[in-house]
Amino acid sequence: MKGVESIEIEVVRLPHGRDLQLPDYATASAAGADLLAAIDQDIELGPLERKIVPTGISIALPVGFEAQIRPRSGLAAKHGVTVANAPGTIDADYRGEVGVILINLGKEPFRIERGMRIAQMVVARHARAVWREVPALDETARGAGGFGSTGVVTGSSKRA
Numbered sequence: 001m002k003g004v005e006s007i008e009i010e011v012v013r014l015p016h017g018r019d020l021q022l023p024d025y026a027t028a029s030a031a032g033a034d035l036l037a038a039i040d041q042d043i044e045l046g047p048l049e050r051k052i053v054p055t056g057i058s059i060a061l062p063v064g065f066e067a068q069i070r071p072r073s074g075l076a077a078k079h080g081v082t083v084a085n086a087p088g089t090i091d092a093d094y095r096g097e098v099g100v101i102l103i104n105l106g107k108e109p110f111r112i113e114r115g116m117r118i119a120q121m122v123v124a125r126h127a128r129a130v131w132r133e134v135p136a137l138d139e140t141a142r143g144a145g146g147f148g149s150t151g152v153v154t155g156s157s158k159r160a
């Protein structure tokens with residue numbers, strides 16, 4: 001697709017995911033490919049319960065890339081179901097099955113069915129740090145301010 005970097009990624013469909021589609025992008029410009037639940041029996045996720053849900057695929061990312069497992073906003077907004085470790089990290093050297101750690105933060109039990117789109121996977125480049133230890137860091141306008149130091153009200157001089 002024009003304007004979007006595309007890379008070929010090797011993927012193996014595991015036996016229990018044979019009939020399921022490979023991760024797919026819902027729209028032409030979607031950043032995340034939807035991951036499907038490769039489960040034989042429905043899973044009922046009670047309030048505050050979490051489970052590693054199998055996706056039926058293993059992937060081999062090129063070195064220098066990672067894949068991020070992110071929640072689907074629809075599941076989060078409607079049911080409180082999200083990814084416990086979001087964004088989960090798939091390393092380039094990982095060859096096991098991609099798993100999604102889903103947690104139900106809602107008040108009602110949530111039923112996961114086979115083939116349900118449970119999360120999305122974003123492929124991204126990453127760097128590796130080479131640490132260069134120094135005695136002190138350069139000065140900036142922010143300095144050590146963080147954790148709400150700039151206040152919460154946008155476009156006003158009010159500071160929290």
Ligand SMILES: O=c1ccn([C@H]2C[C@H](O)[C@@H](COP(=O)(O)OP(=O)(O)OP(=O)(O)O)O2)c(=O)[nH]1
Nearest residue numbers: 069085088089090091092094097098099100101
């Ligand atoms: O949501 C996730 C997170 C991780 N993984 C797989 C791929 C990743 O490459 C591997 C290790 O993940 P991570 O580094 O987050 O796990 P860890 O808790 O640090 O364990 P490890 O000691 O295995 O690295 O587990 C998943 O399938 N789903």
